[in-house]
Amino acid sequence: xxxxxxxxxxxxxxxxxxxxxxxxxxxxxxxxxxxxxxxxxxxxxxxxxxxxxxxxxxxxxxxxxxxxxxxxxxxxxxxxxxxxxxxxxxxxxxxxxxxxxxxxxxxxxxxxxxxxxxxxxxxxxxxxxxxxxxxxxxxxxxxxxxxxxxxxxxxxxxxxxxxxxxxxxxxxxxxxxxxxxxxxxxxxxxxxxxxxxxxxxxxxxxxxxxxxxxxxxxxxxxxxxxxxxxxxxxxxxxxxxxxxxxxxxxxxxxxxxxxxxxxxxxxxxxxxxxxxxxxxxxxxxxxxxxxxxxxxxxxxxxxxxxxxxxxxxxxxxxxxxxxxxxxxxxxxxxxxxxxxxxxxxxxxx
Amino acid sequence: xxxxxxxxxxxxxxxxxxxxxxxxxxxxxxxxxxxxxxxxxxxxxxxxxxxxxxxxxxxxxxxxxxxxxxxxxxxxxxxxxxxxxxxxxxxxxxxxxxxxxxxxxxxxxxxxxxxxxxxxxxxxxxxxxxxxxxxxxxxxxxxxxxxxxxxxxxxxxxxxxxxxxxxxxxxxxxxxxxxxxxxxxxxxxxxxxxxxxxxxxxxxxxxxxxxxxxxxxxxxxxxxxxxxxxxxxxxxxxxxxxxxxxxxxxxxxxxxxxxxxxxxxxxxxxxxxxxxxxxxxxxxxxxxxxxxxxxxxxxxxxxxxxxxxxxxxxxxxxxxxxxxxxxxxxxxxxxxxxxxxxxxxxxxxxxxxxxxxxxxxxxxxxxxxxxxxxxxxxxxxxxxxxxxxxxxxxxxxxxxxxxxxxxxxxxxxxxxxxxxxxxxxxxxxxxxxxxxxxxxxxxxxxxxxxxxxxxxxxxxxxxxxxxxxxxxxxxxxxxxxxxxxxxxxxxxxxxxxxxxxxxxxxx
Numbered sequence: 104x105x106x107x108x109x110x111x112x113x114x115x116x117x118x119x120x121x122x123x124x125x126x127x128x129x130x131x132x133x134x135x136x137x138x139x140x141x142x143x144x145x146x147x148x149x150x151x152x153x154x155x156x157x158x159x160x161x162x163x164x165x166x167x168x169x170x171x172x173x174x175x176x177x178x179x180x181x182x183x184x185x186x187x188x189x190x191x192x193x194x195x196x197x198x199x200x201x202x203x204x205x206x207x208x209x210x211x212x213x214x215x216x217x218x219x220x221x222x223x224x225x226x227x228x229x230x231x232x233x234x235x236x237x238x239x240x241x242x243x244x245x246x247x248x249x250x251x252x253x254x255x256x257x258x259x260x261x262x263x264x265x266x267x268x269x270x271x272x273x274x275x276x277x278x279x280x281x282x283x284x285x286x287x288x289x290x291x292x293x294x295x296x297x298x299x300x301x302x303x304x305x306x307x308x309x310x311x312x313x314x315x316x317x318x319x320x321x322x323x324x325x326x327x328x329x330x331x332x333x334x335x336x337x338x339x340x341x342x343x344x345x346x347x348x349x350x351x352x353x354x355x356x357x358x359x360x361x362x363x364x365x366x367x368x369x370x371x372x373x374x375x376x377x378x379x380x381x382x383x384x385x386x387x388x389x390x391x392x393x394x395x396x397x398x399x400x401x402x403x404x405x406x407x408x409x410x411x412x413x414x415x416x417x418x419x420x421x422x423x424x425x426x427x428x429x430x431x432x433x434x435x436x437x438x439x440x441x442x443x444x445x446x447x448x449x450x451x452x
Numbered sequence: 453x454x455x456x457x458x459x460x461x462x463x464x465x466x467x468x469x470x471x472x473x474x475x476x477x478x479x480x481x482x483x484x485x486x487x488x489x490x491x492x493x494x495x496x497x498x499x500x501x502x503x504x505x506x507x508x509x510x511x512x513x514x515x516x517x518x519x520x521x522x523x524x525x526x527x528x529x530x531x532x533x534x535x536x537x538x539x540x541x542x543x544x545x546x547x548x549x550x551x552x553x554x555x556x557x558x559x560x561x562x563x564x565x566x567x568x569x570x571x572x573x574x575x576x577x578x579x580x581x582x583x584x585x586x587x588x589x590x591x592x593x594x595x596x597x598x599x600x601x602x603x604x605x606x607x608x609x610x611x612x613x614x615x616x617x618x619x620x621x622x623x624x625x626x627x628x629x630x631x632x633x634x635x636x637x638x639x640x641x642x643x644x645x646x647x648x649x650x651x652x653x654x655x656x657x658x659x660x661x662x663x664x665x666x667x668x669x670x671x672x673x674x675x676x677x678x679x680x681x682x683x684x685x686x687x688x689x690x691x692x693x694x695x696x697x698x699x700x701x702x703x704x705x706x707x708x709x710x711x712x713x714x715x716x717x718x719x720x721x722x723x724x725x726x727x728x729x730x731x732x733x734x735x736x737x738x739x740x741x742x743x744x745x746x747x748x749x750x751x752x753x754x755x756x757x758x759x760x761x762x763x764x765x766x767x768x769x770x771x772x773x774x775x776x777x778x779x780x781x782x783x784x785x786x787x788x789x790x791x792x793x794x795x796x797x798x799x800x801x802x803x804x805x806x807x808x809x810x811x812x813x814x815x816x817x818x819x820x821x822x823x824x825x826x827x828x829x830x831x832x833x834x835x836x837x838x839x840x841x842x843x844x845x846x847x848x849x850x851x852x853x854x855x856x857x858x859x860x861x862x863x864x865x866x867x868x869x870x871x872x873x874x875x876x877x878x879x880x881x882x883x884x885x886x887x888x889x890x891x892x893x894x895x896x897x898x899x900x901x902x903x904x905x906x907x908x909x910x911x912x913x914x915x916x917x918x919x920x921x922x923x924x925x926x927x928x929x930x931x932x933x934x935x936x937x938x939x940x941x942x943x944x945x946x947x948x949x950x951x952x953x954x955x956x957x958x959x
Contacts, residue, residue, distance in 0.1 A: 219819055248819035277820055357814060413844055414653055426656035430947035437914045437947075445802055446672060446845025447653055 106177070111163055113179040117198045117298055118166045119156075121149045127197060131180065173299055175272055176201050184208055192317040192343055196296035200272060203292035207265055212318045213240035213379070214340070216333045217250025217325035218358050224411070224442035224450040225350065225358075226253040229325040231439070231452070233257030235376035239385045241265055241291075243319050245311070246280055250325045250333070255287055264291035265318070269311035271301035309335045316340035320383070323348040323373060327361025334361045341369055346382065348373045353410075393438050402431050403451065406441055411450035455542035458555050458584070459535035460575040461527055464741060464788030465702050467571075467578030469555075471521040472535040474543040479515035487520030490528045490740075500537045502562040507611045512544035528740045531569040534558035534588065537611055538618070549618045554586040555579055556614075557593075564611040568592035570708035573701050573715075576600050588614055595714025596705060598627040599635075599698070632694045636717045641687045643680070646857040650844060654681050657841040657952055659863050662688050663870035664931030665885030667774070667796040667836055669759070672843030673813075674806045678799040681843070682755045685797055686719035687860035689752075690868050696751050699791060703743050703750055720752030722794075726761040730769045735781045741788040744781075746773050749794035759798040760828040767833055770796070774836045796837065800829075831920075838887060838924045839952040870934040886931045891923065898926045898941060907943045911950045925949045 106114065116127055129141045142150065156162040170177060178184045178199045186208040189195045199208075215233050217225075226249065233242050233254040242258035243265045245251040251266075258264035266287045272295065275281040287293050296314065297307065312332060316322060316339035324347065327333040337347055347370040352359020366372055373379060380387040395403065405417050414432065418425040432449060435441045441449045454475045460467040483497055504511045518536065520527050535556040541547040557575065559567040572593045579587070580603060587605045589597050594607035604626045608614050616622035645655060654670060654677075661668040662685060670678045692700065700716045710716070724733060724745040731737070735744030746754055756762060773779040777793040802808040803822040808815040817825075834840070874885055877897060889897065900908065908925065911917065917925075926941075928949035933941045 220815075279820065279823055415650060415844055418652070425652040426948070429653070429656075429951045430944035433911070433947035433951045436951075437911050439914060445808055445842060446676075447842050448845055 106167070106179075107181070109181040110177065110179045111167070113181065113197050114170070114177050115157060115163050115166055119149075119153055120298075120300070121152065124194075128194070130197065170200075170299070173272060174202060175299065176205060178205060178208065178294075186318060188212070188319075189314065189317050192313060194313070195317070196314060199294045199296060200298065201292060201294045202272065202288040203290075204262065205292065207241050207263065207292045208294075208318075210241045210263070211239065211320055212243045212265065214243040214315045214319035214322045214336065215250070215254035215325060216244055216312075216315065216322060216336045217254075218327050218331045218333055218361075219247050219249035219251075220328070220358050221249045221253070221326040222356070222358060222450075223444050224452055225326055226250065227439070227442045227452050228350070229253040230257035232323070232325075232373075232376050232379075234260070235387070236379065237261035237263040238387070239380065239383075240320070243267065243315050245269070245308075245315065245332075246276075246284055246287075246293075248277060248280065252280060252283060254325070255283060259286060259290055262290045266291070266293045267311055267314050267318075268293060268295035269297070269307040270303035271295060271297045271299040273299045274301075274303055276303040308332055312336040313339045316343055316345060319345060321346040321348060321379065323350075323379065324362055324365055324370065325350050326352075326358045327365070328357055329360050329364075331361050334365075337361075337365055337370070347371065348379055348382075350374075393440065395438075398431050399435055399438075402428065403435055403440055406435075406449055407451045411444060411448055414447045414449070417449075453543050453545060455539045457535040457539040457542070457551055458553070459532055459557060460555060460579060461525055462529065462571045462574065462706060462740075463525070463786070464790065465574050465706060465743075467575035468522075468525060469579070469582060469584070470525070470527060470532075471519075472532065472539045473519045473521060474536075474539040475517045475519075476512050476540075476543045477515045477517070481513055481515065483516045483518075485518045485520070487518075487523045488526045489520060489532075490526060492530050493520075493527050493532050496530065496533045496536055496560075499533050499560045499562060500540065503533070503560040503564040503611050504537055504541065506562060507564040507615065509541060509546055509615070510544070512540065514544075516540065516543075526740075529569060529571070530559035530567070531557040531571075531575075533560040534566065534590075534611070534614065538614065541615070547615060547618060551618060553584065554588060555584050556588050558588070558590040560611060566590035566592075566608060566610055566614075571706045572596050573599070573698070573705040573710075576603060576605070577698065577702065588617070593714075594627055595630070595712065596701070596710055597714070598630040599632060599694075599701075599715050601629050630714075632697060632715070632717065635713055635715050636691060639713060639718050641718060641860075643683045643687055644860045645684045645688065645863055646859040648677055648680050648684060649857060651677055651681060652844075654678075654841055654843045655858075655863075657839050658685060659688065659867060660928060660931050660935065660952075661685075661795070661797075661839050663867045663935055664838075664874075664928065665795065665887040666838035666928060666931065667887070668798070668839040668841060669834075669837045670797070670799045670841055670843055671802055672799075673845055674801060676843045676845065678843055679755075679757060682753070682757075682797045682799060683721060684860060685753045685755075685795065686721050688863045688867055689719050689795075690864070690871055692717060692719060692751060700751050703747050703790065707743050707748060709748070720749050721755060722746075722749040722752065723755045723757060726756070726758050728762070728766060730766050733766055734769050734773065734779050735788075735790055736783065738783075741781050741783055743790045744779070746770065746779060746792040746794055747790035750791045751793060752795070754794045754796050756796070756798040759800040760825055764828065764830070768830065771832055771836065798837065801825075802842075831918075835920050835924070838928050841952050866935060869937075870931065873934045873937075886927050886934070889927055889930070894923055894926055898930050900926070900941060900946075904941055904943050904946050907946050908950075911946070915950065915953075917950075917953065921953055925953065928952060 180197045230253045234257040237258045241263040244254040246266050312335045316336050322340040324333050349362040349365045349370040414425045457472045459470045461470045501511045568590045591607045591609045597605045722745050733744045773792040779792045780789045803817045804825050805816045807813040929941050929945040932945040
């Protein structure tokens with residue numbers, strides 16, 4: 104990979120684990136001041152290590168070679184690929200370690216975030232929304248189970264998808280999502296501000312959320328408990344003056360309390376992707392309506408009316424045997440109009 | 453003088469004739485028992501001595517040598533007491549009768565009464581095949597011994613009676629043959645489907661599973677009646693034929709778990725606890741190989757409650773018997789094959805806390821915990837469970853419908869009709885049920901119309917089914933079509949079959 108000198112300076116600086124984020128950030132000061140103030144801030148031990156290695160070509164070559172070998176491409180604050188949107192936030196990451204399609208960094212982004220514990224029907228809705236959002240946006244999210252994974256899965260096919268990690272590329276967290284991370288890297292883009300050897304730690308996640316919020320034009324919160332990390336992203340987005348959207352929830356659903364809180368104060372209510380596109384003045388042709396038989400219509404209507412219902416309840420309502428409904432239920436499920444919630448309970452999407 | 457008496461040893465489920473040879477000579481008083489006797493057989497000496505004395509006869513005070521032939525088979529169990537006693541009496545000239553051709557089996561009490569022994573039925577069956585027709589067995593084994601025709605079996609109470617029988621001092625009438633039908637009607641299941649309220653979908657799935665011989669997994673929150681449903685499975689299975697009952701009784705006889713009735717006429721229902729070891733499940737033992745739970749469930753139901761709680765090793769050990777319907781247990785003493793043609797019914801909670809997907813209670817598990825819990829059951833095992841059904845998470849009280857629950861007898865009728873259809877279909881092919889179809893038979897008997905192919909294809913794409921789910925769905929659809937009296941598999945059969953796979957999809 105070819106990097107400019109300035110880029111290499113930053114990459115090298117980031118390779119010193121001993122430096123704090125604030126110390127690394129001093130590099131953004133004027134050319135004359137930066138070395139002096141950095142040196143001033145260092146303790147003797149760290150100073151010696153940095154001094155010995157910083158301008159050492161062998162050391163620099165080793166750092167770059169290791170990144171190359173891992174297939175990691177760095178985009179620094181001084182690179183031309185660096186996303187303009189991130190330059191406008193208070194603490195922009197100086198180096199973005201990237202795997203995948205770098206051109207996505209400067210596209211119009213929209214983030215979809217949510218809780219790990221999201222209701223199954225909301226997961227399906229989230230996935231559908233993410234798919235539709237890719238018509239105008241690149242979908243940005245984290246990598247956790249639940250809402251994040253659903254959003255990534257929905258956007259994956261179009262390739263317009265960015266996943267922001269809160270740790271280095273040497274790690275996979277949660278471990279089950281390793282295949283997903285690899286798929287996103289292959290079709291879209293995975294980025295992180297941490298060098299490969301940084302392990303996942305609790306406090307890194309809120310910091311990561313600022314990148315998700317900063318990259319995006321707007322943020323959709325699909326689910327959030329009272330203390331959900333999705334609310335941190337939402338707070339950051341609001342702080343940066345980005346537009347917030349949220350799904351509405353019925354009273355008493357724990358995974359929706361955060362969403363309703365946002366709706367009360369700042370967020371715009373979203374029922375479908377059209378609500379988001381409308382806000383930005385983008386056009387959207389919804390997918391052609393799915394043709395339904397009379398049987399399917401009656402059943403879907405019954406499920407819609409109940410919100411969510413068990414098969415025996417539906418059978419009782421429609422005056423039939425529960426197992427006779429099963430083929431129609433399967434058809435609706437295949438057509439993506441209802442979601443299976445467990446215990447033979449279904450909900451309309 | 454020398455005497456020879458016939459008895460039988462058990463090797464797995466087969467009886468092997470054993471000659472008890474006794475030779476009494478003058479010389480130093482001694483008692484030598486050779487021919488690989490185990491501890492229980494060696495100890496028989498003291499029982500035999502006391503029993504003979506307390507019957508009013510004399511235990512010879514001479515040099516006694518007893519050989520159990522063939523000498524290379526381990527002799528285990530207590531059934532040699534009676535043949536030993538008779539053999540000693542004849543050799544000691546206290547009984548001057550011929551007992552050739554009669555098989556003696558029985559344990560002796562010190563006072564000379566006969567105690568029951570295990571494995572009578574398998575021994576009688578093997579002995580009959582080898583041409584033996586006259587038997588003396590303990591009275592307590594009479595029921596078990598009376599189901600086989602063409603044998604003369606005397607069921608006696610004491611050594612005294614046996615001696616009297618041989619000398620002709622008293623006459624005894626041999627056992628009359630008992631009818632299997634009477635035994636069947638005498639035994640009743642304690643459960644009935646009509647006792648389970650609601651759960652129509654799970655009941656339907658049970659019907660399909662039994663009709664096609666499929667294995668089934670019931671998943672649902674605690675307290676929704678999974679165990680109760682499982683216990684009803686034998687009640688809707690077709691009645692056992694006499695041949696099946698004999699096969700099952702053989703196993704239970706060897707395990708020593710026969711009831712008073714003497715024959716197992718009801719389909720067994722076995723519920724091994726989840727702490728069970730591989731040996732407990734598959735069979736084994738140090739010298740004598742005992743049948744495991746899967747053999748005890750032969751022709752019946754093996755119910756594994758809380759499936760993920762079993763150790764992985766235990767569960768994996770089920771894979772091969774599920775496929776082969778037999779289990780071969782190899783031990784140092786030799787390999788024994790037990791039949792293990794059982795229907796597997798398993799139950800599990802949807803997640804460790806049990807509330808995943810519940811309408812009213814919140815699940816406290818993290819996604820990783822749920823994932824870990826479910827992944828305890830390996831793909832290859834799930835592969836062999838054709839129906840994966842969720843029980844309704846709704847309380848029956850929440851439904852206002854009038855309660856007209858079908859009884860097991862009504863469901864059983866439909867099951868029997870579907871089984872009859874399958875018997876005709878697989879005539880001459882050996883496997884009697886849809887679940888046992890191989891790829892070749894699926895191609896032959898489950899031809900799909902283009903419409904069905906299309907339904908199956910879209911179902912696969914949208915529901916993210918694995919490739920191996922395909923043949924499972926087709927097999928289940930075949931059974932649903934059989935229950936529907938439909939020669940051709942229709943799209944609705946495929947759709948219904950596709951809905952019974954909840955735990956494979958990435959839910």
